Amino acid sequence: MSEQLAAPAVSEAPFNAVYLAIGAAAWTVAALxxxxWRRDPSPGLLVVALAIASPxxxxxxxxxxxxxxIDRLxxxxNLATLLVYLGITGFSAAAVVLALIWTPPGDRDGDRIWDVSSSGTRRRIRARLTLFAVLAVLMAVLFAAGRAGAPETPxxxxxxxxxxxxxxxxxxxxQGAFAFALIDIARVCRGHAARLPAGWLRGGIRLIALGSATACLYVLCKIVAIGAAAAGIGGAEWLSTAAGPAFAAVGALLITAGFAGPAGANWARRRRDYRALRPLWDLVYRADRRLALEAPPARWTERLALRDLEWRxxxxxxxxxDGQLTLRPWVDPAVVAGSARIAERAGLDDPERAALVVAAALRSAVAALDAGRPPRPREEQAVLPGLDAxxxxxRAHLVxxxxxxxxPLIAEALAAAGPA
Incomplete structure (x- = not known):
């Protein structure tokens, strides 16, 4: 968020390491x-991606x-200073737009998180983007007018x-535009987090708010240092070269983690569900191999699955x-009734009770099919819970x-039913 971390006498190597690491990590999140956004081209996802990619x-x-x-090319x-600050100004513009279109949880229409439907919202977005575009041009003009080409001061x-x-x-x-954007996004994030239940999303939004507040300390340090330097007062340079950039780095890490945390948690949940469904998928695949588009992947291949997890x-x-419907004529009604009694006796709640009944029913159906038993007529087929979920x-039910x-309750239910 600034290129200044230390006086020229200080080695630049640590600052190269810190800034390159933060930039690379943030660009990884932005790429995701x-x-x-390419898969779900919503305006909100695009703005979020730009809000991460710019800084x-x-x-x-x-x-x-x-x-x-950059200067050599x-x-x-010092041209890189202008580019760095224009990048942060791009973040400021994206943050202000996010604050406008991010719908509070209690006001959402279904699952829609971003609201750009109203003409008033679109008008405010255009006005703010125009303001930041003018600001960027003015910054470039002032930078050129200042003729600050030498000495080179990264x-x-x-x-x-x-x-x-x-x-x-x-x-x-x-600094003014940056401070305005930070305060705006921190305000919106704190308000949204207060309305959300505990979880990764609320934690991520709180991290964005905390990171924005931390970055505000960067602005404060910079303004004090710039004012002191302009007035000819010495001794405040450390605010610009050490304290301010340190606050900026911490703030950037918190904001990046806030954007990445919920997405990472969703990715981990999808991967966990994908792997957790394997035993059930193997069971129905044994019953009818025509159900699957392809043969079961090797276990080690499945452990390495990282992409397209939602689709998989x-x-x-x-x-x-499809396999459950195929197996329905071989489901033993006695197993369904027995597993329901066992679930009630064990004190299972409704979702766990439904899962126990379905698991026992499918196990009994596969066993009956393997044994060559004839299918039951439609009027004698048991109706399994969860089909209308x-x-x-x-997905949670199938997992x-x-x-x-x-x-052990499955084994008990199958044993209690006896031969079909």
Whole structure:
């Protein structure tokens, strides 16, 4: 968020390491957000991706090694400072737009998180984007007018050129826009987090709010240091070269973690569900191999599955449902009734009771099919619970069934029913 961390005498190596690491980590998260946006092209996902990519690029360019490389390529000293600050201004614009379109949980229409439907919201978005576009042009004009090409100062630009009026105006505009965006997004995140239940999403939103508040301390340090340098007061340079960038780095890490945390948790949950469904999928696949588009993957291949997990898990669930319907004529009604009694005696709640009944029923159906028993006529077929579950609950139900296939209550239910 700034290129200054230390006086020129200090080695630039640590700052290269920190800024490059933060930039690379943030760009990894941004790339995942862009990938999600390509699959679900909602305006909110695009703005989130841009809100992460813009400061990520700034951190990369702020590293002294890339800072000097940019200046050499452009044959213009300190040009990287303008690019770094324009990148942060891009984050400011994206953050302000996010604050406008991020719908509070209690006001959402279904699952819609981003609301750009109203003409008033679109008008405010256009007004703010126009304001930031004008600001970016003005910053570029002021930077050029300041003629701050030498000396090259990847770590001390702000305090070195604070006495140049055009550069001072450039710095104040940048810091003001950044502070406005940070306060706005922190306010919105705190309000949304207060309405959410405990979980990864609330934790992530709180991290964004905390990171924004931490980055505000960067702005405060910079403004004090720039003001002192402009007034000819010495001794405050450390606020610009050490304290401010430290707050910026911590804030950036918190904001990036806030955006990445809920997405990472969802990815881990999808992967966990995909693997948890394997025993149930194997059971129905044994009954009818035509149900699956392809043969079962090797166990080690499944452990390495990292991509397309939502599609894989959804397909596996659909194939299990088809298998359940195929096996229904061989389900033993005695097993269904017996497992229901066992579940009640064990004090299971409704979801666990339904899972136990379905697991025992499918186990009995596969055994009957393997034994060559004839299918039951339609009027004698048992109706299994969970078939009418809504999509949000269906996957959780199937995971419970899969995990309970080899449980002790299943064995008890099958033993109590005896031969079909």
């Amino acid at each position: 957000k862009f990938r999600a 990520a690029s700034s951190f990369l360019m702020a590293s002294p090694v890339l800072y000097r490389a 452009a044959h213009t000293g 770590l001390t630009f702000d305090t070195t050129f604070a006495t140049v009026p055009a550069i001072a105006c450039f710095l104040v505009l940048y 898990t959804t397909r596996r669930g659909l194939e299990i449902r 809504d999509p949000a609950e269906e 419970r069934v899969s995990r309970g296939l080899d449980g």
